[in-house]
Amino acid sequence: ITQKGKGFPAGEHGEKWHALPPGHDPATGKQLTVSAGNPAYTAVFGKGLVELGAECPDVAVITAAMPGGTGTAPFAKAYPARFFDVGIAEGHGVTFAAGLATRGVRPVVTIYSTFLQRGYDNIIHDAALQKLPVIFAMDRAGLVGEDGETHMGLYDIPYMLTVPNMTVAAPKDGTEMLGLLRAAVEHTEGPFCFRYPRDTSPDVPPAMAEIAATPYGTWDVLRKGRDVAILAVGTMVGTALAAAEALAAEGLEVTVVNCRYLKPYDEVTLAAILADHSHILMVEEGVATNGFGAYMAAIIHRQSPQVRTAVHGVPDKIIYAAPRKKQLASLGLDAAGIAERVRALHDSEALAG
Template identity: 60%
Template sequence: MSLLDQVRFPADIRALPREQLRQLADEVRDRHIDVVAQKGGHFGASLGVVELTVALHRVYDTPRDQLVWDTGHQAYIHKILTGRNEQLPTIRTRGGLAPFLRRDESEYDAFGAGHAATSISAAWGMAVGRDLKGADFDVVAIIGDGSMGCGLAYEALNNAGHKSNDFTVVLNDNDMSIGPAVGALNKYLTSMVTNPAYNKVRDVVKDVLHRAPRSLGHLMEEVAGKLEDGVKHMLTPGMLFEALGFRYIGPVDGHDLDELVDTFSRVRQMSGPILVHVLTQKGKGFHLAEDDPWTWHAASPFDKISGAAHAKKAGRPRYQKVFGKGLVELADEDPRIVAITAAMPDGTSTDLFSRAHADRYFDVGIAEGHGVTFAAGLATQGIKPVVAIYSTFLQRGYDNIVHDVALQDLPVVFGMDRAGIAGADGPTHNGAFDIAYMLAVPNMTVTAGKNGTETLALLRAGLQHEEGPFCLRWPRDSVPDEVPSALTIEPTPHASWEVLRRGSDLCILAVGTMVLPAIDAAQELAARGIEATVVNCRYLKPYDRAVFEEVVSAHDRILTIEEGTVTNGFGAFMTREITAFRRGAALHIETLGLPDDFIEHGGRGELLADLGLDAAGIARSARALTDGAATGRSARETA
């Protein structure tokens, strides 16, 4: 029996002889590699925190002590060691383990995390809440993998650092943030500043200095303080954190289990805000991920020996690739076009732009709000910024969209990736709200293409639009069409709709990804004797008033469909517009979209089918609408 078979929960780790921790770390690393190689999932970040995770659960009394992980892709090892090892192959699949941390999944998941840099704020709140209740347990935030580049982390540090509450932050530095070399001197400094005897003497000396005559004591304290600060400034990056009010510990070798256990054991006896700087290697233990941590941040199923991805059925490219390639082609022709993303160059395919136009490419890191306002500044200078950010991540820059871009009517183009159902990444990544939140912004042009070609046509239209901000959205999916060069695609006329099919029984107003299944549904309905008009509402705002009045005047039964929340979405917007236009008319309007709830993880296709947003589901809703309307009319006529 392997050691991992005997370790189901952290209490089992604490019961092991210390000399067996290395074996446990090796086995849990192999388990992670085996599962992701078979199933796919986030990869490199968790490999880098194997020893750190083992050490934290060894030293701290979890779940009584609270470990707050920043983003769940660091936490696969944490899941393995907290009773979920057998379930790990189900991760990111429908009904299986969540891809990120969930409070309702395990008592060991102290705080849900899917977006970066929330750990310090949340953990600080837990520590303050603990002290307000007079409770006694430790709170540790583990932040890293680029999250220290997010402003939220520094807001939390600034708030927490000058209080006396016991609180520990672990900076998992895997070369995505600050990264000084590990050496004997650094180990010596770490052991010195965490040694209980040293800290006791340090406190005594400070006390003596305060008791000295004022004329002498303050001078001695100033000299001693400058000496200590000077040493730290020369040999460690700790001055920043010390200035923010944290006792800085480190750097610590994040793959040396003995050093980690010793360090955390000492830190646990210290008081006040403490920051432990741990150096790790992303992808540790899998040579390909060590050499290329960016590519191996997440992986599709692969051969664990060669690293080769399992063969996939050939198909069309994803929307993001079509967007990235098209943006490069357009930028080849127009030197004013620049691309901005927030730590997701491969996810948005703006990495293609970075290679073609490095001087016009800006990855702002995990700082979406800054990226939006940066784009606003560029726009004031006649530059054409295209901000490509996941729909769900762009929520973090909403205030900047409203106040810095829209209020000033600046021509910034927002490309929202992962709009709608994101699939295996689940509710933290499903782009459910961008239609609703963009429709609410004055001066914002809101669009969605029905396929890859129309997405590029809208991108071209957005780059030509000078009267305020412009947004377009696309799904995490493959394009349904062959897409030509962006330079050969005509821009979509402003505020235009497209009538794709005409019928007398009902009208379907479809948005973006819902247009093609609406066409398929209309064909199914026709086989049943129901004729539907289908409109591609590619401009959600401003909409095509002429086509709107034409189709709405001709139909009393109207079905709207969007891959976004029905609460305050396009359907809600159209219902208001239709009822105002057809005031007093007997109308039957149904809105289809994502429910007023968070959608769980699973395959994109199966989730859309569950939600009634595939062709069969749309046809069912259309039949119910026409049947209900006919029943209501018959009842009125009988009366």
């Protein structure tokens, strides 16, 4: 039985006091500074989920002791008969979702990336092997700032890429996240997962009814250059575009590809990129070991062994609590760090010669 908020006199607000961000009044729990701007990915997801629930009466939502943290509380309020909080029992939540899927329900399992690891056996045995259309919405994917090392969502790309029949996706912004959610609901040939960060969305999405499904298995070339191509995943798409802008001022022309579907990848677009580029950098906000970059590097080596590749992600070490922006910069996952990796890759041929 989970009872949150015991570390501080939380009263009736156990979940709220369980994980307050810095900058709050300890007497009241209120934020002392409220930042204006775009909504958080979690809030965008929660709003879109409620709107999708009105369209699709077969959609149900499952979470594990975090309705507030995952943004699913509004869905629970709007559709209580279609919402299930299984408590800290992620494996059970996954198997329960698989059972619902066998009966025609479209379950959306909304769990932090780090905690979904607890249900990995269930993902493989109870969803993937039967090709059941269970949707996994993985919140807090990537670096999580002050939430600390136990909450880092750095491993979902490697652990989901290895699952047979699994679709793996990552949006560049909130609108694309909701497009992937719609695509996931429409996909019936196996489980579908997508990841999004503990951060604000770079855009303010329209209503769910105005968002089409993100075309299945496709990438999007956002910028064309001749020197180096960046295959960017999720949060790194916008950062890669900023790096490309900076490099253009130096005379280095960079292609930026939004690799929104990691698996299946876009074979047609990749073939076009390989035909036009001799240097490719893969960038992801997740561990580089066995991640998307390693996956693509092996594919590129088989198809075009003459192309030079490099992988830029989180190194094989524990990342400790710090502001998210500081974490990204320290790992070279900001625009300056990506630009530096592009320069090094572009210069590697000359250095080798």
